[in-house]
Amino acid sequence: MAFTHQHLLGLEGLSRDEILFLIDTADSFKEISERDIKKVPTLRGKTVVGLFYEASTRTRTSFEIAAKRLSADYVSIASSTSSSTKGETLLDTARNIAAMRPDCLVIRHNASGAPHFLAQRIDCPVVNAGDGAHEHPTQALLDLLTIRDHVKRLDDLTVAIVGDILHSRVTRSNVHALKALGARVRLVGPPTLLPAEAAAWGEVHNDLHDGVRNADVIMMLRLQRERQGRNFLPSLDEYSRYFCLTRAALSAAAPNAVVLHPGPINRGVEIASDVADGAESLIMDQVTNGVAVRMAVLFLLANRARQPSVEAPAVAAEPAEAPRLRRKAG
Amino acid sequence: MPSVLIHSGTVIDPLNDRHEALDLLIEDGRVAAVLAPDTERAADEHVDASGCWVVPGLIDMHVHLREPGYEYKETVLTGTRAAVAGGFTAVACMANTDPVNDNGAVTKYIVEKAAAADLARVYPIGAVSVGLAGERLAEIGEMREAGIVAVSDDGHPVMDSGLMRRALEYSAMFNLAVIAHEEDRGLAGEGVMHEGPTAFRLGLKGMPAAAEEAMVARDIALLERTGGRLHVAHVSTAGSIDLVRRAKARGLAVSAEVAPHHFTLTDEAVGDYDTNAKMNPPLREKDDVAAAIEGLRDGTIDAIATDHAPHHRDAKDVEFEGAAFGIVGLETALPLCLRLVREHGLAIDTLIRALSSNPARILGVPGGSLAEGSVADVTVIDPDRAWRVDPQTFQSKSRNTPFGGWAMSGAARATIVGGRVLWRAMEPAVMRGQRSARR
Numbered sequence: 001m002a003f004t005h006q007h008l009l010g011l012e013g014l015s016r017d018e019i020l021f022l023i024d025t026a027d028s029f030k031e032i033s034e035r036d037i038k039k040v041p042t043l044r045g046k047t048v049v050g051l052f053y054e055a056s057t058r059t060r061t062s063f064e065i066a067a068k069r070l071s072a073d074y075v076s077i078a079s080s081t082s083s084s085t086k087g088e089t090l091l092d093t094a095r096n097i098a099a100m101r102p103d104c105l106v107i108r109h110n111a112s113g114a115p116h117f118l119a120q121r122i123d124c125p126v127v128n129a130g131d132g133a134h135e136h137p138t139q140a141l142l143d144l145l146t147i148r149d150h151v152k153r154l155d156d157l158t159v160a161i162v163g164d165i166l167h168s169r170v171t172r173s174n175v176h177a178l179k180a181l182g183a184r185v186r187l188v189g190p191p192t193l194l195p196a197e198a199a200a201w202g203e204v205h206n207d208l209h210d211g212v213r214n215a216d217v218i219m220m221l222r223l224q225r226e227r228q229g230r231n232f233l234p235s236l237d238e239y240s241r242y243f244c245l246t247r248a249a250l251s252a253a254a255p256n257a258v259v260l261h262p263g264p265i266n267r268g269v270e271i272a273s274d275v276a277d278g279a280e281s282l283i284m285d286q287v288t289n290g291v292a293v294r295m296a297v298l299f300l301l302a303n304r305a306r307q308p309s310v311e312a313p314a315v316a317a318e319p320a321e322a323p324r325l326r327r328k329a330g
Numbered sequence: 331m332p333s334v335l336i337h338s339g340t341v342i343d344p345l346n347d348r349h350e351a352l353d354l355l356i357e358d359g360r361v362a363a364v365l366a367p368d369t370e371r372a373a374d375e376h377v378d379a380s381g382c383w384v385v386p387g388l389i390d391m392h393v394h395l396r397e398p399g400y401e402y403k404e405t406v407l408t409g410t411r412a413a414v415a416g417g418f419t420a421v422a423c424m425a426n427t428d429p430v431n432d433n434g435a436v437t438k439y440i441v442e443k444a445a446a447a448d449l450a451r452v453y454p455i456g457a458v459s460v461g462l463a464g465e466r467l468a469e470i471g472e473m474r475e476a477g478i479v480a481v482s483d484d485g486h487p488v489m490d491s492g493l494m495r496r497a498l499e500y501s502a503m504f505n506l507a508v509i510a511h512e513e514d515r516g517l518a519g520e521g522v523m524h525e526g527p528t529a530f531r532l533g534l535k536g537m538p539a540a541a542e543e544a545m546v547a548r549d550i551a552l553l554e555r556t557g558g559r560l561h562v563a564h565v566s567t568a569g570s571i572d573l574v575r576r577a578k579a580r581g582l583a584v585s586a587e588v589a590p591h592h593f594t595l596t597d598e599a600v601g602d603y604d605t606n607a608k609m610n611p612p613l614r615e616k617d618d619v620a621a622a623i624e625g626l627r628d629g630t631i632d633a634i635a636t637d638h639a640p641h642h643r644d645a646k647d648v649e650f651e652g653a654a655f656g657i658v659g660l661e662t663a664l665p666l667c668l669r670l671v672r673e674h675g676l677a678i679d680t681l682i683r684a685l686s687s688n689p690a691r692i693l694g695v696p697g698g699s700l701a702e703g704s705v706a707d708v709t710v711i712d713p714d715r716a717w718r719v720d721p722q723t724f725q726s727k728s729r730n731t732p733f734g735g736w737a738m739s740g741a742a743r744a745t746i747v748g749g750r751v752l753w754r755a756m757e758p759a760v761m762r763g764q765r766s767a768r769r
Contacts, residue, residue: 012531090649111649112533113603120602132651134533169533197530 003300007119007126010135011176019177020154023145025296026289032069033291043072046103046302050076050129051094053109058263058287059129059139063106066294072103072302090114091121098122104302107131112169125301133167139262140173142293144181146286147217150258154181158254160205160212162188162243163221163270164232165198170221170262175201186211189243192232208243213252220245220261223270236269246272250280258282331749332374333357336710338367339379343386343700344679345687354384356706359749364702375751377744379710385682386698387419387707387747389689390660392484392509392563392587392635395421395452397443398436399428404640404727406440410449412638412660412726414753417742419707420451421638421660422693424484425462432457432468437476449752450745451707453479453695455509458497462486467496474504479693482509484563485610487545489515495552502558507585507692509561510549512570513611517541522651524597524612532603534650537612539567546570550577553584561692562586564637566611568621575630585692586625587633590659590666591732593622599732605646605653606732609639623674626681632688634681636663640728658726665738668713672739706749715741 001021032040048067052060060076067074097105104125107115112132119126130136148154159178161171165187178185185202187194188211198204205211212218223239233239259280267273275281334356341352355363355371365371390413396404413421425431431440437454444452456473458481460466470481481501488494497508518541523529525536546562550573553560565571565586577584596615599607607613625631639656646653667685670676687698696705719736721729745753
């Protein structure tokens with residue numbers, strides 16, 4: 001098994017084996033972050049550029065730490081510091097960065113399809129770090145890795161995704177992957193955020209208790225506060241009355257059900273504090289696994305950029321580890 | 331003016347019930363005689379129409395020529411070049427120029443540019459409201475005197491129902507149709523494509539079919555009371571077509587047009603964010619495409635119009651959300667229309683009505699007929715000419731088309747305006763240079 005794609009633009013279209021391979025590769029990177037010296041030479045001499053057109057703390061930091069733990073040189077460009085404020089187009093910015101010969105470009109953009117747009121036009125692997133309401137593939141991969149760590153399986157799962165389905169890139173990536181893995185997907189939310197098209201993606205529920213009943217996994221979505229101004233809902237208060245995951249609501253789920261949330265959480269809006277901080281909550285494990293997933297993705301994509309050899313001599317902190325990783329991934 | 335003999339072809343002239351092998355003699359810019367085949371007649375110029383259909387000149391009643399103001403996208407000259415290359419002898423151009431065609435001076439400017447270009451006929455359409463702002467009625471009478479043939483705020487739906495009512499009432503005085511871009515802005519919101527499964531998959535904001543249908547229903551309701559003539563521009567949904575069908579059955583003065591892309595493509599053509607599949611109204615679903623073809627067949631839809639909307643590469647080579655709406659259509663319309671005949675069994679006579687006599691009737695302009703004495707606007711269609719779309723060879727200044735690389739069948743062999751052969755394509759220019767198919 002190998003990951004033969006040049007880019008990671010989304011999980012749509014990836015096979016079960018490809019998804020499992022990505023998760024397995026991430027799994028093998030986890031222990032690096034547990035070491036005393038958290039660095040391997042795997043991507044030494046490689047350059048990873050993060051291009052963030054949208055505010056992001058978690059994802060941006062996660063990619064940066066992942067790149068650095070693999071010894072890649074990491075440069076991060078936030079939209080406020082980039083040329084976009086000077087009227088430069090996304091394409092021009094990306095072309096200029098590509099001309100500096102990075103080995104991987106990580107992009108977060110508020111326009112759905114922005115990573116596809118770049119991937120079609122520049123000669124550099126592109127990783128989608130979240131595009132509009134489209135996909136957020138590394139988030140879904142880290143969700144799956146976290147579920148597997150705790151539920152101990154990825155098959156025969158019932159997963160309820162709750163909240164703003166319409167605008168959720170996390171949902172789209174997760175549903176593509178969960179369906180490839182054969183899970184039963186439920187989509188839960190008010191009709192304004194759960195359009196008719198969603199029925200083709202999962203079992204639709206407008207009632208939180210029905211939606212989470214006997215679910216093995218509950219994925220809560222962040223409710224963007226600006227939705228209330230656009231009449232998707234009357235108020236955050238009213239939203240939380242019907243869709244906040246409280247302990248009472250959680251009691252309808254399967255015994256030992258786990259709770260995920262991509263963060264940042266709105267305490268008391270979509271998730272009650274005692275649930276977010278409770279034993280079922282895997283929110284911090286998700287964040288930890290995020291680094292491993294991004295290490296795996298960067299490793300698989302940056303390592304086969306235009307440089308013909310990935311076998312550059314390594315002056316390694318712990319040289320024994322690198323070959324193991326390569327062997328496992330190859 | 332040299333006389334022209336179009337010989338060896340099949341004349342298709344639905345208005346005069348002709349569909350047979352006939353020759354056409356043109357003198358002094360008029361159809362001088364419709365002759366039995368092989369009648370010996372002297373002429374200065376000959377057009378060999380063997381294997382071709384000789385039809386009244388095609389009229390595209392909905393184009394954007396971008397002049398004045400956006401000459402980097404298109405000019406009256408390049409737009410009318412594209413028209414004659416595509417087989418169109420006349421076009422009606424929308425008012426969303428800069429300055430807007432909301433007064434007689436701008437109308438005159440366009441008319442003068444068209445006279446200087448001296449290619450396809452150009453019929454300006456005036457704005458309904460000053461500056462297309464949807465607030466105050468434009469001086470329709472003054473524009474009428476300067477040469478407009480209809481009024482429309484195309485691109486900017488008239489959201490104020492009161493203004494729409496007055497526009498219908500007032501235009502009736504000049505027997506001008508009000509051409510309506512039917513879109514409820516509140517419903518369409520920030521949508522960038524059709525609201526449906528593809529938009530949901532791509533995470534793009536949708537424009538629901540109801541945004542168009544609600545406004546078609548409103549305008550039909552207004553028409554009941556006001557009189558006047560309503561023409562529904564670029565109808566795109568099955569629901570809208572049904573509303574028009576029922577309004578016609580009640581005898582209302584409503585007509586409708588459909589664009590070739592709306593009867594050819596669905597929203598799936600957006601694929602992985604192809605900005606050349608972004609237009610407004612957006613590409614809809616399979617049932618809507620079927621309804622458009624059925625609407626043409628049963629006469630609910632009167633006309634085929636391209637909504638030719640040239641844009642500079644820079645406005646399309648961006649992320650999908652930020653890309654301009656619209657595609658060019660003049661140079662690809664004819665073969666797409668012929669697919670309806672070939673693949674969907676549409677009668678060729680019906681097609682020619684939709685491309686010629688019906689637009690002439692709705693706009694009240696000459697053409698649409700090959701009767702003796704009528705103006706000699708003629709298109710000679712070679713239905714079997716095979717070619718591949720290479721946008722780089724377009725006569726238009728812009729290349730924004732989703733049909734690049736398509737294998738087409740059918741092209742204009744000759745385009746004759748006022749008795750002058752303006753386009754003659756034994757080897758259509760579009761044949762030069764082959765690009766690999768994208769689909």
